[in-house]
Amino acid sequence: MELELRHLRTVRAIAEAGSLTRAATALGLAQPALSAQLKRIERTLGGPLFERHRHGVRATALGELVLERTRILLPAVTDLQQEATRFARTRAHDPQQCRRLRLGGTHGPLLGALVDRLAQTTPGTEVTTRTSWSERELADLLTDGRLDYALTGTCGSAPPPGPDQLTWRKIAVDPVCVMLADSHPLATAPHIGLADLAREEWACVPGDSCFGDCFTTACARTGFTPRRLYETDTASCVHLARVGRAVGLCRATFPPTPGITVRPLAGTPLTWRHLLGWHPAAQHPDTAAHVLAQARAAHPELATSRP
Known part of the structure; x- marks a missing residue:
């Protein structure tokens, strides 16, 4: 039997659950089926991965080695899948082929003003919008490659939403x-x-x-x-x-x-910091710079109505 990612996920599930019974429940398997699968994995890896005791299981030295590698491999595979999805869903890696921008935003007129400016400055680009009350949802959409850019904000100096790999740039700061x-x-x-x-x-x-x-x-x-x-x-x-x-x-x-x-x-x-966010792996730097410049130009046009 060749070792597969699902086998590593099984080993991780057993270690996290602390017992075969709880792991079987979490995986949706019958315990005998999980025990048989674990034995096949252990034969492939050359020895027992867990010691059984009356309260559950404990990783052996070999099991700890496998779990240590699993903590590296599984997140790396997840990142690879997400990056591939973003790449497939966007054409921003080739700026000459970028003919669509998917914008997200929370409430407020800034999203509409940005759409208007992009329509004027890049008339050949199709701009679509999506709104959400949730800053975290918009960050997740950027991470998953379902949005190209998101207009949101934070209160005062609070950190922006989402994972660290997203890029956030300040547009302006408004007094509340x-x-x-x-x-x-x-x-x-x-x-x-x-x-x-x-x-x-x-x-x-x-x-x-x-x-x-x-x-x-x-x-x-x-x-x-x-x-x-x-x-x-x-x-x-x-x-x-x-x-x-x-x-x-x-x-x-x-x-x-x-x-x-x-x-x-x-x-x-109270202040509100307007932010524009994107995933740097999915957007061309020139495109990002242009969208950011248009957002920063749109804000004072809106704010001049409020001396």
Whole structure:
């Protein structure tokens, strides 16, 4: 019998489970079938890999050697599979053949502005978009080769989402602002302190970053706990603010909206760092530089509407 990757996965599963019974359950096998398979693997490798005792199994010296190699080989094979998938799904290795860009993004107008600029600067390229509330999902799509670029962000100096092999570049940093009904008593103030809003309810769009925790911490520093935080879509946030039900949290790029006044928070207690991410193995450096430049040019065009 020749040793295969599935045999190494079986050995790893037995070691992680600590017993043949638990490993068989995890692998979806009957225990006799797993025991027979282990014996065949041990014959191939030249000796027993595990010692049996009444509480389960323990790796032998040979077993430890095999497990050590397995910890290197299996992740390497997984990386190879992911890289091959990315290569097959993209043509970015040949910039002359790059005629499609798949963009992802969270909420906000920056994605639309980037699509518009790419349509103007690269008219022969087909641009498709995908949105998600989850920064982590967008990072996973980049890792799997199902997106070329992702527009997302982080709160303050928090690390970007996803594995280390992704490349992230800063587009701009926005102060987090508040949106109020035009009739709100503080709507005419040039800036508003968080403490002045201590009795309000709040609204923001959902996400899986640390923004909610950072907001709660900023409120605590000024001496209060938010009464309620509605996490909902942008249109609902605007509605709740317009009718006076809540104060909305937004960025400097939030577009002018009838019935809504946007004001900065005094002292800028919260910031949002806009990021563009991609996988360097899947994108040509010239293409990445162009997309990043267009994203950085799009941001001030949006932000100029908010002096």
